[in-house]
Amino acid sequence: MLEKILSLKSWRDKHEETKALGEAPALVGYLTMALKIVPNLERACVFACEQLGGRMGQELRKKISECHMRLHTSADEVLLKISQRWEKVCPELSRAIYLIRSSVGEKSGREMTLDRSLQLVLQGAKQRVREFSSNISLPTLLIYSLGILLPLVFVVILPVLSLIELQLGLAQIAFIYCFLLPFLVFILSNNVLSKRPATYHPPDVPLESNRLFSALKALVISTPAPTICFYLEAPADFKVLGVLWGIALGLSAFLYFSSVEAYRHREEIVQME
Structure with a gap:
């Protein structure tokens, strides 16, 4: 029993890591964007923390807080810890962070190095998608x-x-x-x-608080089929089918009406990004 619980926890952690990989391009993008303006790793990390909201963002905020408490010597060490943390599941992120760290000491080729780091992480995301599709x-x-x-x-x-x-x-x-x-x-x-x-961190759009309205719509849609079967005194087989059709239609209608507006907003956000 304990082994099953541990395997389920391991599967869940792996699934969460897979979802968190979508933040890698955004993390590198925010870091390079800030460093192109001011070549300061600490300010770039703070800027990335303010923009990211997923698991990578949480880990980066935690490391920056530890850096403020002198548990880490500098932002360079923070990025080193982040790259070591994700090196096995996302090696391109580790290479991109290495280029970002090395770009701070450069003058003439700094922007070229930052662009190269962003290209690395994007190419890695494309490669993972190709492997999955095959x-x-x-x-x-x-x-x-x-x-x-x-x-x-x-x-x-x-x-x-x-x-x-x-x-x-x-x-x-x-x-x-x-x-x-x-x-x-x-x-x-x-x-x-x-x-x-x-390939990107999906925007968190909460479901609208219209569950009661959706339930009423589902009730209206699911009622006619069983009502007609029982009112016309249909055979028992048709009554069972009527009840099953009512349950299926009601459940489908509730799931649709309770989420269609939220997913429409989510698609708009994805298109804008």
């Missing part, structure tokens, strides 16, 4: 098979099963189509997306 063909095929092909195959197989006296009831069919297959597709797709490398 490794998702098999998982995508599995998701397509479970979500599209397997339900169609079941439609063909069900009449054949009745010929060999192996019949599935409506409850079993509903469980397979409405719960088992969607759950497997969700697990596979979530596993694939958890490995997707982040």
Whole structure:
């Protein structure tokens, strides 16, 4: 049991690190932007801390605070600690920070060195995306098979099963189509997306506080199907289907109406960035 908990924690930490990698281009960009104006590492780190809000930003703020308390000798040591912390998961960030640290002592080629550091981290992000896109063909095929092909195959197989006296009831069919297959597709797709490398830190847009209004809309949409089936005294099979359709439509409507506005604002922010 303890091993499972530790493995789950390790998976979560790895997932958080993958998300945090999206801040690497922004971190290097803010550092180079500040250093092009004033070649002072401490001011550049403070400027980057003010702009970043993710995990890298939190770690940089913590290191800068420790530097103010004399736990680190200088901002150069702070950046060295940051580069060592992310060297294994993001080696291009470590190389970019090395160039940033070395650019402070340069005069003529300082801007060229800073531009080179930004190019390094951007090239690393592009390379991670290429590797991810080349490794998702098999998982995508599995998701397509479970979500599209397997339900169609079941439609063909069900009449054949009745010929060999192996019949599935409506409850079993509903469980397979409405719960088992969607759950497997969700697990596979979530596993694939958890490995997707982040190229930028996604903006945090909270969901609108309209859950009650969304729930009322979902209730209106989900009510007609089961109501009609029970009012017309339909057979039991149709009543079960009506209830399932009502639940599915209501849940889909609630999820859509409660998040559509927030995601619209998020897309606008991403386009502006």
